Amino acid sequence: MNKVTAIDVRRYVVDLLMNGSLAANARLPTERELSEATGASRRVVRQALSSIEAEGLIWRRQGKGTFAGQPIEPVSALAAEINQTAEPIEVMEARLCIEPEIAALCATRATSDEVARMWALARLHYDVEDDEVTELWDSALHRLIARCARNRPLQTAYTLLDDTRASRDWQGMRARTRSERSLRETMAQHIAIVRAIEAGDASAAREAMRDHLLTRINAMFQAAALAGTTAADSDITYDHEASHV
Amino acid sequence: MNKVTAIDVRRYVVDLLMNGSLAANARLPTERELSEATGASRRVVRQALSSIEAEGLIWRRQGKGTFAGQPIEPVSALAAEINQTAEPIEVMEARLCIEPEIAALCATRATSDEVARMWALARLHYDVEDDEVTELWDSALHRLIARCARNRPLQTAYTLLDDTRASRDWQGMRARTRSERSLRETMAQHIAIVRAIEAGDASAAREAMRDHLLTRINAMFQAAALAGTTAADSDITYDHEASHV
């Protein structure tokens, strides 16, 4: 009688994963089911699952089950929930409220090392062919600035907003708002922001970030108007109470 | 036999609210209990509750109950996680970044009905003996303002911060920061905020909220210094870059 080893069970489970019959985040059979299906003892099954979990292919939770892929963190889960109900323009408005203050805090707290990293991100040439990559670097810079504000609640709040732009119809929106001119403008504004942060000028950093976001918002407005989504108000520009200045 | 009118029930419930005799989670008796306690029919009780709800003093939810103050968004799971790592002073700093902008948005979007509710909350006499009740009404007003900003991501972000003050060592902190003078000052500032919102003056609302939060933060600083937690810098006041103005 041949014993069923952990290697065998491992192959069995990995086959399940690779067959494509299991989507991401799908439930795998329970340990007891796997034990019966493969003929291995539950101990052996757990050994095999542990090794697969260590590789990052699955994750397990007591009382819940075993799942393919990686668990979702609560922050992104909440972000996904917001996605369903929040309009892109709402998210941008929220960023316009939070990010200038984040930049101001960042200006007073960023270390020279962190500023160097910001320069590296801001000075990247944006003439990349892929739009995704462009957005990636943009997002990275904003995240770095948020981290340097050294305020965890604020950073969490920003993460919430940043996650939302990675999904849904943001892609199409972005594609329409991108042009050679706007790319150069974005880069110039990024440089202005980092320069203010490097100088430790909170007020200038706040204003630079506001300018940057206002530019993006107006681009989105015009893109939305072009797409006819809200064709009625095509020449509207978002000023968000200029009384602020 | 004298009939019990809605006015009577109304007085009965408002007394409950002001007495500070309400439960920790600020849950009010059920409609059936109120009906039995006051001798009024359930219909009359509902009339009274509806009027109080319209003022913003309570909120009701089917299957859940009737509660004092204003409802909170259910993001408690994530908020609990933030609680573990966030320092009170960090949270206040974050509020100082977000809430003035929320107040500004609110000033441009609040309906007259909502403003009426704000007045009801702001004009409450804060000379209640119980500290919990005071904090309850304060929190309710801030939540109502956040809701009237009509920006769900921002509201979620605020809820994140607001939930934290219900736990941990906030209680002791609050108790030390409360005094007769500070209570009156808080009430005056609340009134100033609502007045600016009613006038639709975004800039004034923003500044009024900033003043209010700065007062609270400084009170916390001094309380912390008195408690000897950070005795070193006892006469520090938090100015958060006056360059903003």
Place this chain on the structure above:
DNA sequence: ATAGTGAACCAAAACATAATTGGTTCGCAA
């Protein structure tokens, strides 16, 4: 002795069911 096995047990999560609570409707009576 050592490693493996199966069973039992534990704790967390899900699931199912009953009870509670605000919201609504309807018959009845003053």
Place this chain on the structure above:
DNA sequence: TTGCGAACCAATTATGTTTTGGTTCACTAT
């Protein structure tokens, strides 16, 4: 017509049971 009580509805909570991963332990084959 108006108001009351009762019943009913729907959302939510409370409670108990089942499932599931995590753990322990006596026992056995090697």
